[in-house]
Amino acid sequence: MDIFPMCSVCQQQFDLKGPAPYLLPCLHAVCETCVTSATGGVISCSTCQTEVNLTDTRLKKDAVRQKEIFHLTAKHRPTELLCTNEDDGNQAVCWCQDCEELLCEYCQNMHCSLKLTRKHVLQNLSDFKPAVSNIPTPCSIHSPDSLYLFDRRCNILICGRCRFEDHADHEVEKLDVVAESILKQLDQHKTELATLQARQQSNIQNIRRGTEITDTTHNTLKENIGHTFRVLRSQLDQREKELLTDLEGQTKATKASLRTQLNTCEGASKKCSYVIDYVTKVLTYASQSDLLELESSVREATRAFLDTAETQTQDIPAAVFNTNGLSKLKSNISRFGAVVTKDMEKQYARDKETQTEHDFIAEMEIKYKNSIDENENIVKRASETTHFLLGLLNECDVHLLKPDALDKSMVLKCIHLKYDTDNINLKGTHINTEGDLINSKSETRSAGKRGKTIYEGTCSTIPYPLADCPQYWETETRVGLDKTLTWNILILEVGVCAERERDMAFYVDRRPHPYSLIVHYCTTHKGICRVTMKEGKDVLHLPDTIPNTAGTSHTLHYGVVYDDARKKIVFIDVKEKKVISTLDNVDCSQPLWPMFRVYNPHVLNVSMRLVVGIDINMTEEKKAMIVKALS
Structure with a gap:
């Protein structure tokens, strides 16, 4: 059964007849077998990984666990307990608290009939409960004198005769007084440990709650990131469509202009061909008298055609895809977005999709840090305002009421109010x-809420x-x-x-x-x-x-x-x-x-x-109203 304590080295359960338990400094138990067979004289507790060098540390038998094992055996394995009053092998049925003996049914009857043991407290094994033994331990030197004194110098229990023989000048107290003091200390330790454990349990709950919140946050952020980039992709797709539509329109207009020029040039070339053909025929077939008659007509037709303005064709430059700002856009995309904690969130400027005061603050800081020709007071005031603004950015949304403001009186805090x-x-x-x-x-409505x-x-x-x-x-x-x-x-x-x-x-x-x-x-x-x-x-x-x-x-x-x-x-x-x-x-x-x-x-x-805060639509018109009202 798992309720029985186990050895922290071999993981075997202790039982009443098996190896005795010994107490490690970490308060875990180790069986006698593991103590005697420890390799190199070192025991490693598998429960808390504490190593104990047996050459430096002398282990004591764990009397508390021995009594715990006895109690658990009486409660869960009563058939293993035999009568200790008589060596007859009978199964024990009760426990005498005064004698600290297991008794069979026969010994129980005898125990109750004897005048000396008649008033002893007997406890049936079926309802056996642990009880602190008050039987005094006899002194090993002056038996049967009992050990009822504690020598603080020697750190041992002694009897009255020991007190006057070998411990006469030592600090000695009664055992019950020392035990009472130790009990109070143990109660204090238990209270302190219980308080610590309560805090640890609270921390465990907080950590588990934090794990749940982290999972929820993960899902929410995953959805938000996906949504954000879907919107960006949609915007890129829309921009691509706009550029392609613009390209198609420009191409159509250019080709229409070229067709018009082509038709004009083709018409002029055709007329020129008519004149050239006729002149060629005149040169081929006309006699000298024909030449005299036709010369004026050909001259006038040629002159009229030559005097006509020649169709001007415009050079059509090759269209290009203007990618100015592409490198900056790529850089911004590579830096866009960050998964941060709430504590870190204040360090990041919010993207308001407008001209932000954050950009202005950064520019102003650089401008006035590098300024050497400006008046010293102006530079100092600008620097103070810059630091003031940077401080406010960590706690609220801010706006500059005037773009060239050099003092904090023109800084507007959009504070984060909440209903109480x-x-x-x-x-x-x-x-x-x-x-x-x-x-x-x-x-x-909550009952009793004030x-x-x-x-x-x-x-x-x-x-x-x-x-x-x-x-x-x-x-x-x-x-x-x-x-x-x-x-x-x-x-x-x-x-x-x-x-x-x-x-x-x-x-x-x-x-x-x-x-x-x-x-x-x-x-x-x-x-x-x-x-x-x-x-x-x-x-x-x-x-x-x-x-x-x-x-x-x-x-x-x-x-x-x-x-x-x-x-x-x-x-x-x-x-x-x-x-x-x-x-x-x-x-x-x-x-x-x-x-x-x-x-x-x-x-x-x-x-x-x-x-409040970022939800406020702070327009330039609204800023101007505030400035005018405050002036």
């Missing part, structure tokens, strides 16, 4: 599987970082009107506020230091308006944001610029391509948190999507 799913008020909003903020309760309790929306996971440069994000909101709006019905709100104010009121604009954009039905203008607010007061009120018509749907696309250096917040209507409002003197003394809310599911369907 742990701080959303689930009473009337939730975030769907696409990551959009929806103005309805979630059907899968979020905001007053503000019926959410915030970002982190506040604006101190950047000394403009930071930018957008929201794209789909609004469907179930009914024509009346009264003061709110649709959406985006803005910022201080940390302590995130859950102080139902609306951002009801707090001491908010800056927000609200879209709602306005009772004054009898329509849907946009209102920008600063510290609880209206800054700008714009009517006719969208038609107030039941059953219609609209998209509202707003951008938010936050500049802690200039102390400004700018709200932009991305769809209408104009600045809505610029808020000055913004309190930047404490971190500000972006806030988001959608309202009134009983009359509206509102879905707000965050547009």
